[in-house]
Amino acid sequence: MKSWKAVVGLGAACAACCAIPLLGVSAGLSAFGSALAACADELWPAAAVLTAAAVVLAGTWWLRRRQAARRAACGCPSPCNG
DSSP: OOHHHHHHHHHHHHHHHHHHHHHHHHHHHHHHHHHHHHTHHHHHHHHHHHHHHHHHHHHHHHHHHHHHHHHHTOOOSSOOOO
């Protein structure tokens, strides 16, 4: 057997072995999503709260990054207050 055939065979075996758990996880997530969609009327309040929290956290993170970049680019001998 040629070495490139062995490498291709090992690569295919590795890909197949890694795909099995990934397919299982994706199937589990699909089933979970289907269960949530089945009772969507009960999910909306929780989804709204979680979405609002995520937006607030992302906005806070963005604002702090922007302020840190502004302070770093100040060029003042002492820290800027603005």
